[in-house]
Amino acid sequence: MEVIILQINLTQKERMLLEDGKKQEDLCVKKYQAYANQVQDPQLKNLLTEIAGEEQHHYDMINQMLQGMEPNMTHSGGNSTVQNNTFQGVSGNSEDKTLLEDLLSTEKYVSGFYDTTVFESAEPKVRQAIQHIQKDEQGHGEKLFNYMNSHGMYNVK
Template sequence: MQISQKERMLLEEQRNQEEICVKKYQNYANQAQDPQLKQLFNKIATEEQHHYDIINQILNGQQPNLSHAQINQQVMFQQAQVQQMNSENVMSNQKDKVLCNDLLSTEKYVSGTYDTVIFECVNPTIRQALQHIQQDEQQHGKELFDYMNSHGMYNVK
């Protein structure tokens, strides 16, 4: 797969953003008080790692693998673990709200950067892969918003 110098530069920057997202979600999963939120952060961390891998594949000249099959198996395992923890029914707290707000802001930023990169890519395969990732990023934002809204952390008036 041919990658222009500009595409390479933009992809390397997006790969850096994905690496930051993976670390942030993993770190925040360890800090979150609510087991449901821990589960959500771990799920998204796994998906962000998949995005990182897709970009690496492109940078290495490989056809990107957009499949979520392995991720879905990991998420199902994590959900089973969290359901056991849910019996404690830990309530959300102010710290969880701060974590959620930061990650929602991160998702908004990252989704916006993908918008620019998509418009700058000539290669249709790369463009399609990045559109796939951006759609996932927007889904992450929705999941965070839904969690926050359902736990009184983000009220829509």
């Protein structure tokens, strides 16, 4: 079976934005991994570990594009038991809340960064990959929000 690798020719601006995105994804991976080791709730630890894996996949996708390859958008990581975004439990502790507020703020920033990157991408494959990553980032924010809201850490009035 012959494997065909499609080449992507990046503009200077796309390359610059992807390099910035790669740094952001690396930071996200490190934050999620570190925070997963600090939180008290095992369910939250699983959620953060799952998202860390997805952030690593984003990092890998960006790396592939920077190498001129079409990115593999299929993430082979496992799904946590938190698939339906419903969380059970009592109020969370303040340390977990602080970590989650930081992660949610990070997701808001990263999603906004990718919004700009989509508009600055001339190459359709890059634009498509960035839209895919942005949708994932918004999903991460939703999962964090749902956990926080269900544990009395983020009340919508």
